Amino acid sequence: MDFRTMIQSLEEKGMIAHVRTEVDPVHELAGVAKRFEGGKKALIFDKVKGKEFPVVCGLWWNRDVLGAQFGVSGREVPAYIGNALERFHSAPVPPVIVGAPPCQEIVEGDIDLTRLTIPTLALEDGGAYLDDSVVIAKDPDTGVRNTSIHRIMVTGKNRCTMLMDLGRHLRDYYERAEKKGQPLEITINNGVPASVYTCAITAGTAIDEDELGLAAALQGDKAIALSRSRTVGVEGIASAEVVLEGRILPRVREPEGPFGEVTGYYAQRDDRWVVEITAITRRRDTMMQTLLPGKEVWNSIGACSEAGLLKTLSKQVPGVKNVYLAHANCGFYGCVVQCDPPRAGFGKNAILAAFGAFPPLNMVTVVNSDVDIFDAEDVMRAVTLRFDPTKDLVVVPAAACHELNPVCPGGLGAKYGFDATIPPGEEERYRRVAFREVDLAKYVIE
Ligand code: MN
Numbered sequence: 001m002d003f004r005t006m007i008q009s010l011e012e013k014g015m016i017a018h019v020r021t022e023v024d025p026v027h028e029l030a031g032v033a034k035r036f037e038g039g040k041k042a043l044i045f046d047k048v049k050g051k052e053f054p055v056v057c058g059l060w061w062n063r064d065v066l067g068a069q070f071g072v073s074g075r076e077v078p079a080y081i082g083n084a085l086e087r088f089h090s091a092p093v094p095p096v097i098v099g100a101p102p103c104q105e106i107v108e109g110d111i112d113l114t115r116l117t118i119p120t121l122a123l124e125d126g127g128a129y130l131d132d133s134v135v136i137a138k139d140p141d142t143g144v145r146n147t148s149i150h151r152i153m154v155t156g157k158n159r160c161t162m163l164m165d166l167g168r169h170l171r172d173y174y175e176r177a178e179k180k181g182q183p184l185e186i187t188i189n190n191g192v193p194a195s196v197y198t199c200a201i202t203a204g205t206a207i208d209e210d211e212l213g214l215a216a217a218l219q220g221d222k223a224i225a226l227s228r229s230r231t232v233g234v235e236g237i238a239s240a241e242v243v244l245e246g247r248i249l250p251r252v253r254e255p256e257g258p259f260g261e262v263t264g265y266y267a268q269r270d271d272r273w274v275v276e277i278t279a280i281t282r283r284r285d286t287m288m289q290t291l292l293p294g295k296e297v298w299n300s301i302g303a304c305s306e307a308g309l310l311k312t313l314s315k316q317v318p319g320v321k322n323v324y325l326a327h328a329n330c331g332f333y334g335c336v337v338q339c340d341p342p343r344a345g346f347g348k349n350a351i352l353a354a355f356g357a358f359p360p361l362n363m364v365t366v367v368n369s370d371v372d373i374f375d376a377e378d379v380m381r382a383v384t385l386r387f388d389p390t391k392d393l394v395v396v397p398a399a400a401c402h403e404l405n406p407v408c409p410g411g412l413g414a415k416y417g418f419d420a421t422i423p424p425g426e427e428e429r430y431r432r433v434a435f436r437e438v439d440l441a442k443y444v445i446e
Contacts, residue, residue, distance in 0.1 A: 001219065002102075002239035003191040004287055006069055007044070007056060015041050015065050022047040025128065030121040033057045033292045040064060044287075051117040053286040059194075060296040066303060069194035070218070082307025084217035085204055092213035093223050095145075101227030101238035103189075108280040111158045116242065116280075117288045118154055122260025126269055128154045129259060132291035133190040133244075134200045137170055138234050140177040140184065145210045145234070146170055147200040151267075152188065153256050158277040161256035162248070163267070166403055166411050167359075169207045174248055174273065183247035185232035186275070191241025191289045195219040202304040203358075231278040241286050245279040262297040263330055265406050298331025305358060309335065312357040317350045318342050321369050325358075328376040333405050334363035336373040341421050351394050351417030360402035364417040370432060379420075386430065387420040394419070 001009070010016050017036070023029045025048050036043055042058035042065055060066050063074030072080050118128040130152040137146050146169045152162040164171035170184075177184040189196070195218035199211045212224045226235035229245045236243035253271035261267045291297070302325035313320045322338040325331050335358070337350045347366045354364045365379055367386075372378045387393075394417040403411035422430045 002193055003241055003289070004283075006194055007287065010042065010059075010065065010068060013068055015068055017041040017043055019043055019045045020047070022049055024049045025051060025117065025119040027120060027123060029055070029057070029119045029290075030292060037061050037292055038295045045117075048117050048119075052115060053117045053288050055117040055119065055288040055290050056191075057290050057292055058296065059289065060291065060300050061294070063299055063303060066299060077303040078306035078310070081198060081202060081218070081304055082311065084214060085202065085308065087221065088205075088209075088214040088217040091221075092209070093216035093221050094210060095212040095216070095224040095226050095235075097228055097235060098225045098238050101225070101236070102283050103227050103236055103238055103240045103243045104230070104281045105284045106282050106286075107230065108282070111277055111280055113154045113157055113160070113244075113277060113280070117290075119290055121290075121292065122266070124258050124266055125260055126153055126255070126257050130154070130160070130188060130190065131293065132197070132289055132296075133188045134192050134196055134237065135170060135186050135188055136234055136236065137173050137184055137186045139173050139207070140180070140182065142208065144208055145212060146173060146207075147196065147211045147215075149197075149200050151256075151259055152275065153259070155254065160246075160275040160277065161254050161272050162275055163256060163259075163272055172207060177248075178250040181250055183249050183276075185234045185245075185247045187229055187232065187234055187236040188244040188246065188275075189237040189240040189242075190244075191283075191287060192237045193219065193224075193239060196224060196237055198300075198304060201300050204305075204308045229279070230281065236281075240283075241288055242280070242282045244277050245281070246275045246277040249274045249276055260293060261404055262293045263404060263406060264294070267404065295327060298325075298327045301325060301332040302327075305332070309354065309358050313337060313350060313353050316353040317346055319346055320350060322373060323354075324373045326373075326376060326379070328379075329363060330405075332358075332360045333402065334365070335361060336379050337364060337366045338369050338371065338373045339366050339421060340369050341424065343424050347392070347419035347421035348394055348417070351419060354417075355396070355399075355415050359400060360405075362401055362405065362408070362413055362415055364415075365420060366417065367420050368422055382420045383418050386422055387418050392419040393417070 067074045195215040199215035225238035227238040256272035257269035258266040396415040401408040401413035
């Protein structure tokens with residue numbers, strides 16, 4: 001299902017609200033979006049000042065809206081993605097290149113990024129950002145495609161600066177191209193099917209796998225249609241609303257940032273990688289997509305990683321029931337594991353297994369199955385009442401973490417776990433207080 005058909009189906013389900021009043025793309029659009037963050041409707045900004053196209057925001061800030069894009073409930077999303085990942089690994093469906101792709105209905109004669117509906121989000125951001133466009137590139141040695149999402153700041157009519165954080169496959173591709181003195185060609189795809197967006201986020205695919213096979217699995221094993229590009233040797237998504245063709249230049253760095261990141265703090269301005277845009281193509285009646293950093297990213301990382309994390313933990317630690325990459329932990333720096341350890345010590349094993357299974361984690365909290373892992377208050381209460389730091393704390397100093405977390409400069413930080421499970425044999429002290437069940441229909445209460 002292409003992007004606009006998916007938006008149409010969300011409209012029919014009542015999951016879209018239209019902002020009819022004209023908004024300024026600089027700060028005002030994001031200011032309005034922020035007030036709706038996490039709600040049960042995504043927003044379409046119909047009129048954006050000085051821009052030709054409407055823009056959608058909030059497709060990922062609520063798990064039910066996210067699930068609706070795949071026809072499942074919010075709680076079913078991790079398992080849906082986990083199943084697709086398994087089918088991708090057992091019988092991948094490779095993408096196909098099609099003729100007359102919709103994304104090339106209009107080829108802009110004049111390359112001018114400032115005409116596109118790309119908003120400036122947070123008050124101190126260094127400029128307008130593409131923050132949810134899918135970047136496609138090819139391995140300079142093997143030709144295998146990679147899909148990923150990066151923050152990309154517009155710095156001129158045909159120029160951008162971008163972040164390629166440590167450990168990303170795109171950065172690996174680029175570093176090998178740069179060593180040969182070559183640019184890395186890319187397409188930047190905006191307004192893509194949910195399956196493509198999801199495959200670009202999901203961890204658990206290797207550098208020698210074409211992730212677009214995962215996108216096919218996510219849309220019922222139907223091959224992803226690609227377009228042959230006009231100026232670069234890497235394909236675009238045929239149904240994308242907008243495709244930017246370009247190249248990441250070797251041995252050139254220019255300032256990027258600041259950018260209000262998913263942590264709620266600003267990433268600092270620094271010299272980073274430079275993209276030169278060589279073509280802009282698009283569909284007729286273009287509708288663009290943007291993302292508000294925060295819940296949208298916490299959900300996307302969480303929903304795309306929980307299934308894999310749960311699978312690994314369940315194999316390695318007895319008693320594991322569920323796992324949540326909690327919003328309270330920014331969706332990827334911490335998780336809550338639900339586990340009823342069959343004997344003493346397995347709570348700590350769950351902590352160690354989680355660190356091994358998901359490298360960006362700093363913090364793991366393990367609680368029993370009577371705790372609602374989706375409720376940060378219930379989890380924190382369990383820590384307060386069941387966790388003794390003199391014996392239940394695990395700390396690993398100076399481990400490899402995620403560099404966007406401000407407490408991990410250079411990607412180096414502590415990993416630590418709270419084993420807040422009830423020690424076997426001590427259940428009696430932790431019996432929850434209960435009250436009599438009553439049928440409220442029997443009472444007159446005004
Ligand atoms: Mn990859």
